[in-house]
Structures are given as structure tokens and as C-alpha cells.
Amino acid sequence: MEIAVIGAGAAGYFAAIAAAEKGAKVHIFEKTSKTLTKVMVSGGGRCNVTHDCESPAQLIKYYPRGGRSLKKPFSVFGPKETRAWFEQRGVPLKTEEDGRVFPKSDSSQSIIDCLEGEANRLGIILHKSMELLSIDPLNETEVVLHFKNNQAFSCRSLIIASGGSPQLRGYQFLEKLGLALHDPIASLFTFNVPSSDLKDLKGLSVSQGSVQVPGTKWRQEGPVLITHWGFSAPAIIKLSAWHALDFFKRSYQFPILINWTNLKEEELRQFLLSLREEGVRKRVFGNAQFGIPARLWQALMLKAEVGEAKVYSELSNKELNRMVRFIGACPFAVNGKTTFKEEFVTAGGVDLLEVDLKTFSLKKYPNIYLAGEVLNVDGVTGGFNFQHAWTSGFLAGSAAR
Numbered sequence: 001m002e003i004a005v006i007g008a009g010a011a012g013y014f015a016a017i018a019a020a021e022k023g024a025k026v027h028i029f030e031k032t033s034k035t036l037t038k039v040m041v042s043g044g045g046r047c048n049v050t051h052d053c054e055s056p057a058q059l060i061k062y063y064p065r066g067g068r069s070l071k072k073p074f075s076v077f078g079p080k081e082t083r084a085w086f087e088q089r090g091v092p093l094k095t096e097e098d099g100r101v102f103p104k105s106d107s108s109q110s111i112i113d114c115l116e117g118e119a120n121r122l123g124i125i126l127h128k129s130m131e132l133l134s135i136d137p138l139n140e141t142e143v144v145l146h147f148k149n150n151q152a153f154s155c156r157s158l159i160i161a162s163g164g165s166p167q168l169r170g171y172q173f174l175e176k177l178g179l180a181l182h183d184p185i186a187s188l189f190t191f192n193v194p195s196s197d198l199k200d201l202k203g204l205s206v207s208q209g210s211v212q213v214p215g216t217k218w219r220q221e222g223p224v225l226i227t228h229w230g231f232s233a234p235a236i237i238k239l240s241a242w243h244a245l246d247f248f249k250r251s252y253q254f255p256i257l258i259n260w261t262n263l264k265e266e267e268l269r270q271f272l273l274s275l276r277e278e279g280v281r282k283r284v285f286g287n288a289q290f291g292i293p294a295r296l297w298q299a300l301m302l303k304a305e306v307g308e309a310k311v312y313s314e315l316s317n318k319e320l321n322r323m324v325r326f327i328g329a330c331p332f333a334v335n336g337k338t339t340f341k342e343e344f345v346t347a348g349g350v351d352l353l354e355v356d357l358k359t360f361s362l363k364k365y366p367n368i369y370l371a372g373e374v375l376n377v378d379g380v381t382g383g384f385n386f387q388h389a390w391t392s393g394f395l396a397g398s399a400a401r
């Protein structure tokens with residue numbers, strides 16, 4: 001009997017290839033008529049395959065859910081092994097300044113060609129338009145699969161790599177196995193701020209800002225981008241991932257404070273005071289500070305009610321305080337979210353306690369394995385979600401017999 005893999009995504013292909021390399025006869029069952037669809041659109045069409053990270057201890061810090069449990073798996077198959085895997089199979093990779101790793105071709109097609117080429121070479125059989133509905137784990141050497149078109153398939157081992165799903169419906173066959181599931185919720189999204197008075201400035205950004213939810217410790221640093229619906233860029237998207245559950249509970253309605261600089265309130269105040277005390281006669285309105293783009297600076301000065309003719313040396317204490325507020329803690333009301341087009345994931349899925357993390361097999365059913373986003377693991381943007389798909393796929397596929 002053979003090994004069946006459910007899902008022709010990143011984790012499914014990786015698991016299938018690892019199993020076939022060990023000599024197993026492998027079948028992939030995919031519910032749609034397409035394969036590797038997320039890989040194709042990933043990273044804006046460039047596929048951010050992994051992240052350049054020195055050690056598993058550093059890597060796990062990028063996973064709002066599941067990271068700590070992945071330290072060991074990452075030490076067996078982490079970013080270094082991922083790079084070697086693709087490069088040995090003819091896909092040269094490059095690392096960008098921020099640590100993200102892409103194919104040198106800047107095209108996700110290179111990754112797809114590699115995975116499909118390996119699957120063909122190893123004789124992996126792909127069954128499209130086969131939606132798994134239920135699983136009968138007969139015993140430790142036989143699992144029977146039932147598909148929507150009334151077909152059934154018997155296999156010795158099963159690897160489930162069916163991805164995340166925005167609805168619990170996508171996890172029904174897992175629920176029937178009695179597995180503990182975390183409700184699926186969105187992660188990696190941008191903030192809608194319908195009442196924002198900065199929407200006309202869409203496209204402007206600061207490279208070193210921060211976003212905070214007042215009254216909490218929820219805060220992230222990084223670039224902040226003004227969009228026509230609110231705000232985006234890494235500071236926002238990281239915050240959305242780390243507090244996906246908190247924001248879900250608040251129905252995506254909460255206040256935020258944006259600091260348009262990388263300075264603390266007191267540092268901002270001291271700098272502005274020094275301009276006043278040094279008697280700087282330049283107009284505040286026309287002389288932006290802290291690397292803030294001129295048009296954004298002017299909008300902030302309007303909010304701070306600093307007149308267009310005012311010079312730095314004549315700023316009143318009240319004006320100075322308002323400047324500090326709108327530069328360092330500019331308030332907005334978030335109301336809703338928008339999917340981040342470059343990358344998004346589902347937080348939630350099967351609880352990691354159900355899984356033996358050496359092999360990614362289920363503790364209840366040792367010949368059933370899970371890999372990829374179907375697990376309750378998700379990372380921030382930067383190649384971390386694929387890394388988890390490669391790691392769990394590789395370990396599950398290598399262990400399946």
C-alpha cells in the first residue's frame with residue numbers, strides 16, 4: 001500500500017517529495033484543478049521562500065503562534081537546509097537586505113518548476129479535483145479516504161497538508177478524528193481607518209515608525225505606509241499578526257497611536273525644544289524634521305494647529321506639546337481590516353499538542369501526519385510561513401512509511 005498526501009500546496013509537495021525520495025509510492029490528492037496556487041502568487045509573484053536566520057532560537061521569534069514548539073524541527077530542517085534543498089535542485093536563491101530569501105529569477109515559477117519537476121522525476125501521482133471528505137483510520141497500517149465524488153482510496157500512511165481555511169468547515173474531516181482545533185482567524189492584514197484625514201496622502205510612508213494600541217503593551221516598530229483605506233507596511237502587519245486574536249475579539253475596532261519617528265516622546269520634545277532655544281528662524285511648516293515626508297509633516301502641523309508662518313524659535317509650549325503628540329502618538333480609530341495582498345495566512349488550525357514534533361505524526365494515529373498551515377502555526381511576513389511548510393512537510397514526508 002501507498003502513501004497519500006492531501007493538498008497540492010507547498011507543504012503537500014514537499015512532504016510527497018521527501019516520502020518518494022525514501023522509496024515510497026506517493027499519491028497527492030488536490031480538491032481543485034490547480035496546484036501550488038499560493039506559491040504562484042506568493043511574495044508578489046516572487047515567492048519569498050524563507051528567511052535568512054542564524055539559529056532556530058532566533059527563527060522562532062517570528063511566529064506569533066507555534067514558534068516555541070518548532071525550535072527542534074527547525075534545527076533539523078531550517079532555512080539553511082531549505083536553501084541547500086532548492087540550490088541543489090537547480091534554483092539559485094538570493095538574500096535581500098532585510099533577510100528575505102527569493103529565487104534569483106525573482107519569479108515564483110522557478111520554485112513551482114522545481115517542485116513539479118521533482119514530483120515527476122520521482123513518479124508521484126497527482127489526482128486533481130479530488131476533495132477529501134472523511135478519513136477512516138482503520139489501524140496503524142491502513143487508512144481509508146473518502147472523496148466528494150464517492151471514490152475511496154486505501155493507503156498505509158496519510159499526510160494531511162490541506163492548508164488553512166477561513167472557515168471551520170475546512171477542518172471538518174479533522175474534527176471527526178477528534179483533534180483539538182483552534183478556530184481559524186485572519187492574520188497579516190492592514191488596518192482600515194475610514195475616518196482618517198490622511199487618506200489623500202496615500203503612498204507616503206516613514207521607514208522607522210511604530211504603532212501602538214493605547215492602554216495595552218501591543219506595539220510594533222517598522223515602516224508605516226498611508227493607504228487610501230488606512231495604514232499598511234511592516235509595523236501594521238506585524239501588529240496584526242501578534243494580536244490577531246485580540247483584534248478579532250474586538251471585531252477589528254480599536255484605537256491606535258502612530259509614532260512617525262523612531263524617537264521616544266521625551267527625545268522628540270528635547271529635539272524640538274533645542275530648535276526653539278537655538279533660535280532657529282526657519283518656518284516650521286516648510287521645514288520637516290525626523291525624515292518625515294514634507295506633505296505628511298504639513299498635515300501633522302495642521303493637526304497640531306501650528307500656523308503656516310510660525311518659525312521654530314517662536315513656538316509656544318502648547319504648540320510644542322501638540323507637535324510632540326501628533327508626531328509621536330498620532331491617534332486614529334481602526335474600523336475593519338483589509339487583506340495584505342503580498343502574503344496572508346490563517347491563524348488557528350490543529351493544536352500542536354496533537355502532534356509528535358519529531359515526525360509531525362498524530363499522537364492518536366501514528367500513521368497520519370500533518371504539515372503546513374493546517375497546524376496552529378503562523379509566522380509574520382518574510383518567508384516564515386513557507387519555512388514552516390517546508391520544515392513540517394519534510395519531516396512528515398521523511399517519517400511516513
Ligand SMILES: Cc1cc2nc3c(=O)[nH]c(=O)nc-3n(C[C@H](O)[C@H](O)[C@H](O)COP(=O)(O)OP(=O)(O)OC[C@H]3O[C@@H](n4cnc5c(N)ncnc54)[C@H](O)[C@@H]3O)c2cc1C
Pocket residue numbers: 006007008009010011012029030031032034035036037038039041042043044047048049050130131132133161162163164341342343344345371372373374382383384385386387389
Ligand atoms: C497571496 C499570498 C502570498 C503569500 N506569500 C508568501 C511568501 O512570500 N512567503 C511565505 O513564507 N508565505 C507566503 N504566504 C503564505 C504561504 O503561502 C502559506 O503559508 C503556504 O502556502 C501554506 O502552504 P500549505 O501547503 O500548508 O497550504 P496551501 O498552500 O493552502 O495548500 C493546501 C492545498 O490543499 C488543498 N485542499 C484543501 N482542502 C482539501 C481537501 N479537503 N481535499 C483535497 N485538497 C484540499 C487546497 O486546495 C490547497 O491546494 C502567502 C500567502 C498568500 C495567500
